[in-house]
Amino acid sequence: MDKNIISRIETTDLEIRPSQEHDFPVLKSWFSNAKDLLLWGGASFRYAASDEEFLRSLHKKGYKALSFYYHSELVGFGQYQLHQGYAHLGRVAIAPKFQGMGLSYYLVTSLVEQAKIESVHSIKQVSLYVYKANKIAFKVYTKVGFEVAVPPKGITAIPACHFMLLTF
Structure with missing residues (x-):
C-alpha cells in the first residue's frame, strides 16, 4: 500500500474488535529482531518463537486484547487489564507500514476509553510500563497525558522501564 494513501487514514475508517487467534501470527510478523520484540513485549517473549509459544506468552491472565483494523488489514494491537480503581495497558503496537501516521x-x-467503559467508569487511573529505550512510545504516552511516576506499593518497579500513570 502506498504510504501517501496510508497517511490519509481517518480514524473513522478504523475498526476496533476483540483480538482473534488469526491476528497473532500477523502481529508476530511485525517484530523483525529480538530488540524490537523485547521493547514491545518484555522478557517473556523469545524472538523466533513458534506461533504457539508466541500465543502462550501473549495470553496473560486477565488481559483483554484488542485489534485495530483498517478495512480488512490488522494495523494495531493493544492489551489492558482491569484492577480495583485502575487499568493497566500493555503491549501496544502499530504495524510497521502504518507507523509514523498518528495511529x-x-x-x-x-x-x-475501552477500559473506562468496561469498568463502568470506576477506574481513576491507567498505568503502563515503557522501556526507557523506547523513546517513540514514551513520546506517544506523554502526548496522551501519561506521566512518569513511582510505582505504588505492591507494584514492582522494572529498572529498564518508566512506570507511567494517567489520572482522570
Missing part, C-alpha cells in the same frame, strides 16, 4: 495516539486513547 498510536488513537490506539492508546481507544484502549483507555
Whole structure:
C-alpha cells in the first residue's frame, strides 16, 4: 500500500474488535529482531518463537486484547487489564507500514476509553510500563497525558522501564 494513501487514514475508517487467534501470527510478523520484540513485549517473549509459544506468552491472565483494523488489514494491537480503581495497558503496537501516521495516539486513547467503559467508569487511573529505550512510545504516552511516576506499593518497579500513570 502506498504510504501517501496510508497517511490519509481517518480514524473513522478504523475498526476496533476483540483480538482473534488469526491476528497473532500477523502481529508476530511485525517484530523483525529480538530488540524490537523485547521493547514491545518484555522478557517473556523469545524472538523466533513458534506461533504457539508466541500465543502462550501473549495470553496473560486477565488481559483483554484488542485489534485495530483498517478495512480488512490488522494495523494495531493493544492489551489492558482491569484492577480495583485502575487499568493497566500493555503491549501496544502499530504495524510497521502504518507507523509514523498518528495511529498510536488513537490506539492508546481507544484502549483507555475501552477500559473506562468496561469498568463502568470506576477506574481513576491507567498505568503502563515503557522501556526507557523506547523513546517513540514514551513520546506517544506523554502526548496522551501519561506521566512518569513511582510505582505504588505492591507494584514492582522494572529498572529498564518508566512506570507511567494517567489520572482522570
